[in-house]
Amino acid sequence: xxxxxxxxxxxxxxxxxxxxxxxxxxxxxxxxxxxxxxxxxxxxxxxxxxxxxxxxxxxxxxxxxxxxxxxxxxxxxxxxxxxxxxxxxxxxxxxxxxxxxxxxxxxxxxxxxxxxxxxxxxxxxxxxxxxxxxxxxxxxxxxxxxxxxxxxxxxxxxxxxxxxxxxxxxxxxxxxxxxxxxxxxxxxxxxxxxxxxxxxxxxxxxxxxxxxxxxxxxxxxxxxxxxxxxxxxxxxxxxxxxxxxxxxxxx
Amino acid sequence: xxxxxxxxxxxxxxxxxxxxxxxxxxxxxxxxxxxxxxxxxxxxxxxxxxxxxxxxxxxxxxxxxxxxxxxxxxxxxxxxxxxxxxxxxxxxxxxxxxxxxxxxxxxxxxxxxxxxxxxxxxxxxxxxxxxxxxxxxxxxxxxxxxxxxxxxxxxxxxxxxxxxxxxxxxxxxxxxxxxxxxxxxxxxxxxxxxxxxxxxxxxxxxxxxxxxxxxxxxxxxxxxxxxxxxxxxxxxxxxxxxxxxxxxxxxxxxxxxxxxxxxxxxxxxxxxxxxxxxxxxxxxxxxxxxxxxxxxxxxxxxxxxxxxxxxxxxxxxxxxxxx
Ligand SMILES: Nc1ncnc2c1ncn2[C@@H]1O[C@H](COP(=O)(O)OP(=O)(O)OP(=O)(O)O)[C@@H](O)[C@H]1O
Ligand SMILES: [Mg+2]
Numbered sequence: 001x002x003x004x005x006x007x008x009x010x011x012x013x014x015x016x017x018x019x020x021x022x023x024x025x026x027x028x029x030x031x032x033x034x035x036x037x038x039x040x041x042x043x044x045x046x047x048x049x050x051x052x053x054x055x056x057x058x059x060x061x062x063x064x065x066x067x068x069x070x071x072x073x074x075x076x077x078x079x080x081x082x083x084x085x086x087x088x089x090x091x092x093x094x095x096x097x098x099x100x101x102x103x104x105x106x107x108x109x110x111x112x113x114x115x116x117x118x119x120x121x122x123x124x125x126x127x128x129x130x131x132x133x134x135x136x137x138x139x140x141x142x143x144x145x146x147x148x149x150x151x152x153x154x155x156x157x158x159x160x161x162x163x164x165x166x167x168x169x170x171x172x173x174x175x176x177x178x179x180x181x182x183x184x185x186x187x188x189x190x191x192x193x194x195x196x197x198x199x200x201x202x203x204x205x206x207x208x209x210x211x212x213x214x215x216x217x218x219x220x221x222x223x224x225x226x227x228x229x230x231x232x233x234x235x236x237x238x239x240x241x242x243x244x245x246x247x248x249x250x251x
Numbered sequence: 252x253x254x255x256x257x258x259x260x261x262x263x264x265x266x267x268x269x270x271x272x273x274x275x276x277x278x279x280x281x282x283x284x285x286x287x288x289x290x291x292x293x294x295x296x297x298x299x300x301x302x303x304x305x306x307x308x309x310x311x312x313x314x315x316x317x318x319x320x321x322x323x324x325x326x327x328x329x330x331x332x333x334x335x336x337x338x339x340x341x342x343x344x345x346x347x348x349x350x351x352x353x354x355x356x357x358x359x360x361x362x363x364x365x366x367x368x369x370x371x372x373x374x375x376x377x378x379x380x381x382x383x384x385x386x387x388x389x390x391x392x393x394x395x396x397x398x399x400x401x402x403x404x405x406x407x408x409x410x411x412x413x414x415x416x417x418x419x420x421x422x423x424x425x426x427x428x429x430x431x432x433x434x435x436x437x438x439x440x441x442x443x444x445x446x447x448x449x450x451x452x453x454x455x456x457x458x459x460x461x462x463x464x465x466x467x468x469x470x471x472x473x474x475x476x477x478x479x480x481x482x483x484x485x486x487x488x489x490x491x492x493x494x495x496x497x498x499x500x501x502x503x504x505x506x507x508x509x510x511x512x513x514x515x516x517x518x519x520x521x522x523x524x525x526x527x528x529x530x531x532x533x534x535x536x537x538x539x540x541x542x543x544x545x546x547x548x549x550x551x552x553x554x555x556x557x558x559x560x561x562x563x564x565x566x567x568x569x570x571x572x573x574x
Contacts, residue, residue, distance in 0.1 A: 077462030094453035106462035108443040118441045
């Protein structure tokens with residue numbers, strides 16, 4: 001696999017919600033083992049863009065290429081099957097279910113007894129406990145309800161789950177909303193681990209300081225239009241903040 | 252702060268492991284209460300009699316609970332219950348009763364399919380869609396029959412399979428109820444599908460983004476709910492040997508009450524079939540028990556109303572503290 005070919009390329013994506021144009025001819029690419037920071041103010045279209053990539057809904061115009069192969073995702077399941085794992089802004093866990101049931105949701109391991117296949121609870125609990133340990137959360141059991149976890153612990157589990165299922169592209173939509181400073185640092189560690197294990201990451205945030213330490217490149221959106229794209233070496237964090245705030249961009 | 256909340260939630264989380272604990276305790280209490288108060292209560296004849304009405308309500312409750320856990324309601328079950336009886340009698344009087352039963356269940360399933368399709372296509376709450384369906388079916392039935400009772404005089408295959416005595420007051424419907432409880436409990440807690448049901452009711456956006464086809468899950472559960480109501484109705488008419496278009500009025504609320512008493516959340520995402528089983532038993536025990544201690548029938552409503560409120564309150568409390 002050639003390093004300089006992008007892992008994912010979204011070309012000329014447009015999306016309308018009724019009369020609102022959420023995205024206007026946006027193109028982005030994510031290279032192998034890179035962390036792309038996707039920046040922009042409220043309503044810029046960041047979530048819409050990555051939801052299209054995650055198969056939540058299709059674009060009205062534009063194409064998606066995965067390893068330069070054109071793909072069309074008609075459901076999140078298809079995107080997951082390609083190795084695109086998303087930790088959504090609204091969180092990716094069901095609070096009133098246990099950690100292990102959440103962990104394997106949609107991909108539950110089963111064992112066959114005769115002609116019926118039952119959940120492999122033992123495997124679910126063991127694997128889940130292992131990942132919980134790896135991401136450094138202290139819970140008594142994978143059968144605890146997600147609702148008792150803190151925001152940071154939930155994000156850690158979501159990221160751990162994505163990596164467990166072999167994510168090639170990890171999409172994080174504002175993973176640090178409502179997290180403490182310490183938890184924020186933890187999440188950054190998890191992102192670095194994800195990249196080291198070979199994944200590419202799209203990291204959405206308002207807060208440039210959150211993404212600056214880990215990002216390789218940045219894309220800026222404003223009101224559905226791409227207003228900037230540059231490598232970390234080109235701008236200091238303060239300059240980027242300035243650009244997002246004044247939304248003038250550099251294109 | 253966090254430490255403190257965690258410590259408080261420790262014993263509760265152990266109770267949570269046994270979500271049926273509350274309903275079993277309530278059931279036992281009331282059971283003992285009536286056994287002491289009414290001398291004829293604790294007799295095999297009476298207990299199997301309770302089992303009989305509980306089986307019919309309970310089979311309906313299983314379907315309701317399964318659907319409620321997926322986050323939807325079905326108020327039309329009581330009409331489907333009466334409707335199934337009618338179709339069965341009408342068909343069974345002219346064709347083989349087993350075939351009549353199969354057609355009846357297919358028809359019930361179709362109503363469930365319709366409920367689900369209307370709810371999801373029209374994007375209206377299932378509470379409203381199935382309320383409409385409940386009135387629509389009942390109205391059509393009343394109009395066509397003019398409120399008259401029809402008697403069953405077909406063969407004995409289905410009556411034997413469903414409800415004819417098998418000794419000591421036991422009936423096959425008791426076995427069906429227990430078997431269906433075990434089956435649906437297994438599906439809910441031990442299969443992938445069960446996990447999708449919980450997630451769909453717990454937070455459908457998350458379920459969808461994790462690859463669960465939530466519309467399919469809901470549709471299947473609507474069909475199951477209707478099927479179970481159809482089966483319950485078929486059992487009842489085979490027991491009475493007559494069908495009347497006013498059968499089962501108000502039963503949808505009894506079934507929902509049983510499910511809630513059994514720990515199913517009205518908001519979806521949580522519940523157990525074993526709990527629904529005991530919820531239905533609690534209802535049946537109260538109904539018969541009150542009659543046996545000589546209380547006027549109206550007390551049943553009042554009693555059940557109070558218990559539903561208590562059960563729902565406990566559910567909410569558990570949810571706030573633990574989940
Ligand atoms: N499902 C939807 N239906 C209608 N409009 C939508 C929908 N989703 C997003 N929009 C609109 O599209 C625009 C872009 O929204 P989007 O959620 O992508 O922004 P965002 O950049 O993620 O913002 P934030 O930082 O606040 O999360 C907004 O005007 C929003 O109101
Ligand atoms: Mg967003």
